[in-house]
Amino acid sequence: MRFVVLIAQDEEVWRRADEAERAGYYTAHEAFETAVREAGGTVESSEALRSVTAATTYRRRGTEELVTDGPFAELAEQLGGFYVLDMPDLDAVVAAVRHLPEYTLEIRPVAEL
Amino acid sequence: MRGGSPGGGASDATRARVEEAIEDLWRSDWSRLVALVIGQFARPDLAEDAVADAFASAARTWPRDGVPTNPVAWVLTAARRRVLDALRSEAVHRRKEPLMVVDEGLRHDAAAAVDPGAHLADETLRLLFSCCHPALAPEARVALTLRFVVGLDVPEIARLLLVQETTLQARITRAKKRLAAAGIPFAPPPPERMPERLGTVAVVLYLLFTAGYQPTRGAAPLRVDVAERAISLTRALDAAVPGSDLVHALLALMLLQHSRRDARTDDDGRLVLLADQDRTRWHADEVVEALRLLDAVRPGAGQAEEYRLQALVAAEHARASSSADTRWDVVADLYGRLEQLTGSAVVRLARAVAVAEAHGAEAGLALLDGLDDALPRSHRVPVVRGELLARTGAVAEAHAELSRALDRVTNEAEREHLRRRLSELDARTGFDAGAGLDEGAG
Numbered sequence: 001m002r003f004v005v006l007i008a009q010d011e012e013v014w015r016r017a018d019e020a021e022r023a024g025y026y027t028a029h030e031a032f033e034t035a036v037r038e039a040g041g042t043v044e045s046s047e048a049l050r051s052v053t054a055a056t057t058y059r060r061r062g063t064e065e066l067v068t069d070g071p072f073a074e075l076a077e078q079l080g081g082f083y084v085l086d087m088p089d090l091d092a093v094v095a096a097v098r099h100l101p102e103y104t105l106e107i108r109p110v111a112e113l
Numbered sequence: 114m115r116g117g118s119p120g121g122g123a124s125d126a127t128r129a130r131v132e133e134a135i136e137d138l139w140r141s142d143w144s145r146l147v148a149l150v151i152g153q154f155a156r157p158d159l160a161e162d163a164v165a166d167a168f169a170s171a172a173r174t175w176p177r178d179g180v181p182t183n184p185v186a187w188v189l190t191a192a193r194r195r196v197l198d199a200l201r202s203e204a205v206h207r208r209k210e211p212l213m214v215v216d217e218g219l220r221h222d223a224a225a226a227v228d229p230g231a232h233l234a235d236e237t238l239r240l241l242f243s244c245c246h247p248a249l250a251p252e253a254r255v256a257l258t259l260r261f262v263v264g265l266d267v268p269e270i271a272r273l274l275l276v277q278e279t280t281l282q283a284r285i286t287r288a289k290k291r292l293a294a295a296g297i298p299f300a301p302p303p304p305e306r307m308p309e310r311l312g313t314v315a316v317v318l319y320l321l322f323t324a325g326y327q328p329t330r331g332a333a334p335l336r337v338d339v340a341e342r343a344i345s346l347t348r349a350l351d352a353a354v355p356g357s358d359l360v361h362a363l364l365a366l367m368l369l370q371h372s373r374r375d376a377r378t379d380d381d382g383r384l385v386l387l388a389d390q391d392r393t394r395w396h397a398d399e400v401v402e403a404l405r406l407l408d409a410v411r412p413g414a415g416q417a418e419e420y421r422l423q424a425l426v427a428a429e430h431a432r433a434s435s436s437a438d439t440r441w442d443v444v445a446d447l448y449g450r451l452e453q454l455t456g457s458a459v460v461r462l463a464r465a466v467a468v469a470e471a472h473g474a475e476a477g478l479a480l481l482d483g484l485d486d487a488l489p490r491s492h493r494v495p496v497v498r499g500e501l502l503a504r505t506g507a508v509a510e511a512h513a514e515l516s517r518a519l520d521r522v523t524n525e526a527e528r529e530h531l532r533r534r535l536s537e538l539d540a541r542t543g544f545d546a547g548a549g550l551d552e553g554a555g
Binding site for chain 1: 209302
């Protein structure tokens with residue numbers, strides 16, 4: 001079963017993190033990927049995203065186009081990256097994401113159309 | 114047994130016998146039938162409707178054709194046919210519905226099963242753990258468990274949980290979809306997650322149990338059968354995960370409260386308060402079993418300790434031959450510890466009653482301060498305050514409090530009780546200062 005794990009965090013936390021703290025983040029992500037494999041799953045893809053200050057939002061309603069700078073919604077926590085996983089079930093995903101740093105995560109099953 | 118008469122006209126006796134057979138089957142096999150159908154098709158959103166339809170069709174055809182030789186296999190086959198019909202009509206719409214996560218081996222076994230009784234001894238528990246999964250909203254867990262595991266219908270569940278039928282229907286529909294779509298496994302948790310998952314299941318089982326003893330809107334009687342089902346599920350949990358203090362404390366608590374069932378209502382179905390119950394009608398064998406369980410539970414922390422302390426309170430009542438003989442100081446102390454652990458206003462209220470019994474009405478009244486803010490809609494705060502005021506001789510204030518309580522009560526039995534107390538205060542004759550107080554654990 002495939003899941004997308006959306007990673008949200010206050011961007012300030014990452015901006016303020018020093019060298020050692022950032023190294024801790026990388027180690028945590030490696031531990032997460034190891035846990036995924038050990039649960040019999042795979043990481044199909046993953047990306048970290050640049051800051052929401054680099055985001056562009058595009059909306060079209062009929063023929064009206066609206067291009068604005070910034071994300072969908074101004075929130076304290078912003079989308080900062082994602083994983084696409086193939087995992088046995090939700091419990092396995094939850095067990096693996098325990099290895100990630102303190103984020104807010106949204107776990108969404110992929111709609112297999 | 115073949116009981117049908119030719120021409121389709123079944124006699125009343127046959128009809129009654131068939132109805133009884135169907136009810137028995139529902140009670141004993143509902144959850145495993147639902148579990149088997151989920152196991153095979155991985156579609157919880159279709160399973161319980163399919164099993165319910167199969168039972169409905171049994172109710173239509175068995176009075177005419179007789180009860181089949183293997184009734185449970187008949188219902189299983191009918192339920193499978195319903196699911197296949199539903200899947201076929203989906204295929205027409207070319208929709209790809211999400212499947213619940215069911216292990217391949219289990220799907221194979223479930224599809225091959227002829228008689229559910231002969232297979233998968235743990236299917237009910239698998240269903241229970243799925244319905245109580247932490248990825249479901251807490252209120253959805255209770256509703257799903259009552260529907261999928263216990264087999265109550267939506268109107269019954271709505272009555273038990275004191276919610277609107279339409280609200281509940283929507284809640285169950287959403288939860289069923291979520292069960293299929295979110296990736297929740299149809300399996301018990303792995304051993305390392307068992308302790309926390311047991312906690313979640315225990316909460317649901319205790320809610321199930323208390324729902325059975327919740328006097329509902331109108332003069333509806335208690336649902337002792339629901340409480341019984343909660344106990345049997347807790348026993349099954351204990352058998353599957355032996356040696357859990359949490360489960361033992363919960364089981365002891367349930368058994369102690371359940372042992373009072375025959376004394377909880379009088380011959381007219383009216384509620385009888387703990388103080389007035391005929392204790393010879395309490396089930397002594399269940400009390401003995403509960404006390405033995407409770408003795409072995411180690412003092413701990415958190416949820417298990419909560420159940421242990423509540424069970425110890427119930428045990429004090431069970432050991433006392435009358436309300437007057439109760440060691441109220443011990444009860445008050447137990448509630449004090451429980452309040453410290455939970456910070457619950459409901460516990461504070463129960464503690465106030467125990468303290469009043471142990472140390473006098475004034476001491477109890479002092480503990481009620483601030484409770485109106487914490488429990489603004491509860492009728493129990495003014496009830497307790499009114500009764501304690503009455504004991505101190507403040508009849509006018511007592512009357513005002515009990516009237517306030519009457520405004521908040523919907524249950525007819527409790528309303529009647531309050532009206533009776535108010536007229537007793539009015540008359541100021543035969544006034545028994547000790548009557549009317551209940552410490553809340555039932």
